[in-house]
Amino acid sequence: MRNQYLSRPYLISSIAIFALILTSCYKDVRPTPTAAPTNTPIPVQPVAAKPTDIPAIVRVSAPPQGAVLGTLEIKGIDIGFSPNFFNVDKAGRYIIKLVNTGSILHDISFPDGTKISAKAGETQQADVMIGPEGVKFICSIPGHKEAGMVGTISVGGKVTAKEEEAGGGHGGPAVAFDVLPNDKAPAYKLYDPVAPKLLTGTVHDIDLVVKEMPMTVAKGFVQSVWTFGGTVPGPMIRVKVGDTVRVHLKNPADSKLPHSVDFHASKVAWNDEMTSINPGEEKLYEFKAEFAGVWMYHCGTAPALHHIANGMYGMIIVEPKEGLPPVDKEFAFVQSEWYLGPQGELSSLTKAAAAAPAPDYVVFNGVANQYLDNPIKINTGKKVRVFLLDAGPSTDSSFHIVGTIFDTVIKEGVQLTADNKGNYGSQAVDLSPAQGAIVEFSMAEDGLYPIVTHAFNFVGRGALGLFQAGDGKPKK
């Protein structure tokens, strides 16, 4: 399922619809995004690139002075700014150009009240003064900031400006990172969402090699992660009830830390198989898979919270002895959180350990929004099965696919079967950390179907992907 990019208009229209769903979820009822700015007063100085019937520019403070030092072009997309981070060498006067490639109205609002608005497909620009402390900006359309439309302009690599409410003032959680993005960060590596194949035979020798390494966990953010096998999540494993699993855990000599593994699919003593091994050591973790389900495995070395938060988890699927019925396609998603540490360093244990944790990102298969960038293709009308795990470490998942209904759910051994008496269905599967499920569904028509946790505060923080049924274009 790699490199399956959609044409932009369909992706955008879907995200726009999704954005509207998102904004409609706020209790604080405001004008709709398209209606909001039409009654905004227009004090001064329109610098519109094209004629428009909405206030393109609102300026509150004095006009900028001095020579223009450069132009910063910012794309407004549904929902976000691209790029959302700039670094300029000097403070002074800059032209800010907003290119709205989205399908709904967006703006760039600065703390002093200056606002550049552009309707779908429009470009608007204005010159602004960037002070020596840099500046943060948002989209002031209700809900857009909270959904992730925030950005930063730093001066000389530093930004000390505080974000201020230039718009809606919802007081909702802003995606304002205390770690600045790095535009030189390597591109993330796509995690293949296709579910693993059932291992053949009944005794499986599996090498699980620890690897401590840098990883791009979201565009612009690199963390020094700890992994099983060089990926987050670790390798997905699939066996059946009755199989013997012999995991050879290896901690290479160049690791910095001891590590361990805990397979929830096993019944073994904590102080036997799960003990930590030092760099340069290996051990055998052997168990018989006796119970079917979607199970977590993770490093349990103290502090286990940090070893999980920093990437050491994975999924093992145990099928019933008789196997699962065939379906058209199968995928596997592990939901987890990132608590960003400084660029290139470990994730923050302090942030992860908060009593009310506030992850910077909540992700499917390790990387923020990777299946939004690379929609997963499926066949319309055909049965799809997804294996789900919430690896946490601390946040629940409410797994939901916009536009479909799960006809089959097997969550922690409790089953909803298709064609049940009464024809009950399921809209979202609640998973606490370390819980797993299997869901099955099909799409009624060609189109795009967002993959989310319906804990909507996290949708703007990376927990958003897409299924593309057929060619992604509804036929009506």
Ligand SMILES: [Cu+2]
């Ligand atoms: Cu570990």
